[in-house]
Amino acid sequence: MMAFSPETHAAAAEIIARYPAGRSRSALLPLLHLVQAEQGSVTTEGVTFCADTLGITQAEVGAVATFYTMYKRRPVGDYLVSVCTNLSCALLGGDEVFARVAERLGVGHDETTPDGSITLEHAECLAACDYAPVMTVNYEFYDQVDPDSAVAIVEGLQAGERPAPTRGGPLCSFAETSRQLAGFADERPAGVAGPGVGEPSVAGLLLAEAAGWRADQAPAPLVAATPPVAGQGTGPAAPAAAPVPVPAPASSERKGN
CATH class of the missing domain: 1.10.10 (Arc Repressor Mutant, subunit A)
Structure with a gap:
């Protein structure tokens, strides 16, 4: 042991x-x-x-x-490259990004390069749909990547560089990241948080501000239009049906049945 x-x-x-x-x-x-x-x-x-x-x-x-995917049961390289291939990223090219990175590294999902430096994985969701397609390296974000920019990032890693993430702190090794996730501070002088929010994350807020909307103002009540009944044109809708009664819950004496 x-x-x-x-x-x-x-x-x-x-x-x-x-x-x-x-x-x-x-x-x-x-x-x-x-x-x-x-x-x-x-x-x-x-x-x-x-x-x-x-x-x-x-x-x-x-x-x-074995429940949480951030705990790896097989050795991980110095850099864990995660490419999101969930819906938003897939629609915007996430699968193509993964394919090009896999081709460049010569490995597939959950595999590590022969020199032990980089592990590649599909990520089911990286919770950054507003920046799709996204890729992370040791959980630091690289936003709105395309196949060429993603390959350039992994080529930088292979050359011994640590490309600057789009958001968050400077890139760490997987071991350094794991220690920080255990609750210990990054001891590097440059290890401070970088930008955490970009314009895509606040697009709705900017729209609301431009429109003069305020959180303390109640919105106008919404009146749902009643759809026409099939075969009756656009005339008045039929009266709403009476609500269906909901049976009362079973008594406590019958819960075991």
């Missing part, structure tokens, strides 16, 4: 101390990020470490580690 470093043991104790006495199991999520920061994934040893540290079963740890 691979022993975890003294620094990881000390960090685990610091994480647990953030929670009230008797609630240490609440520290499981950051602890999983912590072991992932050291080993590159949540290994069997990592599951055992979390279980022993928190006094819970390995099955309980494994259930959490």
